[in-house]
Amino acid sequence: MFSFHSIKDYQSTLLNGQTTCVEAVSYYLQQIEAQKHLNAFLEVFTEDALAQAARLDALQLSGKPLGKLHGVVVSIKDVICYKGHTVSAGSKILEGFTSVYNATAVEKLLAAGAIIIGRNNCDEFAMGSSNENSAFGPVLNALDNERVPGGSSGGSAVAVQAGLCMISLGSDTGGSVRQPADFCGIIGLKPGYGRISRYGLIAYASSFDQIGIFGTQVSDVALALEVIAGADDFDSTVSHQPIPAFSESLQNTSPKKYRIAYFKEALEHPSLDTEIANAIKTLITQLQSEGHTVEPVAFDLLDYIVPAYYILTTAEASSNLSRFDGIKYGYAAKDDFANLTDFYKKSRSAGFGKEVKRRIMLGTFVLSAGYYDAYFTKAQQVRRMLQETTKQVFGNYDVIIAPTVPSPAFKFGEKSNDPIEMFLADIYTVFANLVGIPGISIPLFKHSSGVPFGLQVMAAQDNEVTLLQLSDSLLQNKPL
Numbered sequence: 001m002f003s004f005h006s007i008k009d010y011q012s013t014l015l016n017g018q019t020t021c022v023e024a025v026s027y028y029l030q031q032i033e034a035q036k037h038l039n040a041f042l043e044v045f046t047e048d049a050l051a052q053a054a055r056l057d058a059l060q061l062s063g064k065p066l067g068k069l070h071g072v073v074v075s076i077k078d079v080i081c082y083k084g085h086t087v088s089a090g091s092k093i094l095e096g097f098t099s100v101y102n103a104t105a106v107e108k109l110l111a112a113g114a115i116i117i118g119r120n121n122c123d124e125f126a127m128g129s130s131n132e133n134s135a136f137g138p139v140l141n142a143l144d145n146e147r148v149p150g151g152s153s154g155g156s157a158v159a160v161q162a163g164l165c166m167i168s169l170g171s172d173t174g175g176s177v178r179q180p181a182d183f184c185g186i187i188g189l190k191p192g193y194g195r196i197s198r199y200g201l202i203a204y205a206s207s208f209d210q211i212g213i214f215g216t217q218v219s220d221v222a223l224a225l226e227v228i229a230g231a232d233d234f235d236s237t238v239s240h241q242p243i244p245a246f247s248e249s250l251q252n253t254s255p256k257k258y259r260i261a262y263f264k265e266a267l268e269h270p271s272l273d274t275e276i277a278n279a280i281k282t283l284i285t286q287l288q289s290e291g292h293t294v295e296p297v298a299f300d301l302l303d304y305i306v307p308a309y310y311i312l313t314t315a316e317a318s319s320n321l322s323r324f325d326g327i328k329y330g331y332a333a334k335d336d337f338a339n340l341t342d343f344y345k346k347s348r349s350a351g352f353g354k355e356v357k358r359r360i361m362l363g364t365f366v367l368s369a370g371y372y373d374a375y376f377t378k379a380q381q382v383r384r385m386l387q388e389t390t391k392q393v394f395g396n397y398d399v400i401i402a403p404t405v406p407s408p409a410f411k412f413g414e415k416s417n418d419p420i421e422m423f424l425a426d427i428y429t430v431f432a433n434l435v436g437i438p439g440i441s442i443p444l445f446k447h448s449s450g451v452p453f454g455l456q457v458m459a460a461q462d463n464e465v466t467l468l469q470l471s472d473s474l475l476q477n478k479p480l
């Protein structure tokens with residue numbers, strides 16, 4: 001049987017001839033087939049993946065230099081463009097659409113020797129927190145099939161959780177990587193805004209969207225980040241900061257005393273499950289007893305962050321999604337339309353699902369002349385205040401810790417009839433996107449309902465290194 005602990009270990013088995021890339025891909029193809037009922041993959045790129053694996057095996061034999069992700073089997077969320085392959089954003093409206101170029105992240109993965117094995121199911125246009133909004137059916141949590149895997153990158157999370165690939169890419173606009181990672185018991189990293197180019201990522205809310213990485217080892221996530229991060233002429237918002245050697249930064253770290261903040265209001269919030277609150281309080285006491293500074297910071301904006309997030313993201317979405325008109329590409333109404341406006345209406349009404357339509361309407365409303373100042377401007381002001389608070393906090397602390405989600409993975413149907421309840425469950429994740437800082441969810445805890453849950457760690461802009469080092473130590477139970 002093919003077994004895999006970390007990418008480094010796997011790559012040494014490739015180098016000493018114990019396995020091959022083709023063997024690895026064949027193994028994962030079998031696993032994907034055996035776990036088909038999870039619905040984590042919308043498409044498996046069998047031929048391409050095997051061909052790429054064979055090319056990589058030949059490259060190794062030729063003695064030529066190998067890429068950092070040589071032989072690594074990756075799956076990508078169905079919002080990331082891969083040239084010559086279908087991409088649908090989990091939506092019917094992109095029916096029949098094939099990517100005409102590679103996303104920069106995909107380009108970099110392939111150049112580093114990764115193998116893309118398939119595209120993962122997700123909430124339509126990344127809108128959702130449970131993966132119940134995909135036009136292609138829900139994804140099941142592999143640990144408990146009655147529970148949601150989280151969303152919107154549920155398929156990418158389950159692909160890693162169920163051992164159907166080594167690492168996967170998702171996107172995180174307001175928690176879509178960290179929240180499913182929490183529900184699935186794996187690691188989910190959302191780098192700071194602009195760390196990874198968004199070129200070729202189907203836009204939801206452009207000032208929030210960020211590609212993120214799922215894995216089971218911090219070192220794997222760090223390695224993937226190192227490969228796909230960095231400046232890109234095709235994305236004017238991408239960060240031009242140098243890319244640290246993230247994976248090396250985890251080696252030979254000497255213990256240090258961290259300055260850790262937590263928002264008092266976050267741990268006292270009525271929506272927070274008591275077991276989750278207690279687990280984090282216990283961790284705080286433990287870290288304090290180990291000599292770290294762990295202090296509460298007052299945060300009086302907590303109740304404003306979810307409304308601000310859903311005003312700003314829906315506004316951006318209403319603009320971004322206007323391009324799906326049935327003419328340029330994707331689903332088009334057949335012949336029962338009276339004129340162009342009627343054609344748009346029919347194409348968009350039938351092509352988009354319920355949640356996407358709700359958000360387009362909400363976004364259009366908050367941008368409309370009579371309501372712009374009352375909603376959009378106010379939400380922008382909240383965002384600015386949050387940015388100022390964040391600056392102050394990171395002037396005094398290295399990281400902020402928080403729950404990732406207020407509850408453990410819930411059952412299918414439990415929240416899907418109440419969009420507000422679903423939105424409110426994003427209370428701990430949207431903060432990092434509103435201010436653009438990096439955040440990670442790490443699987444530290446287990447709930448009495450049998451499912452795991454995570455700890456969220458956030459760091460200052462461009463400080464993924466601290467985030468990764470602290471997470472690695474916590475997960476490996478090493479002294480920090």
Ligand SMILES: NC(=O)C[C@H](N)C(=O)O
Pocket residue numbers: 126127128129151152171172173174175176177313426
């Ligand atoms: N896309 C995300 O990051 C998830 C968030 N729950 C949303 O629906 O907006």
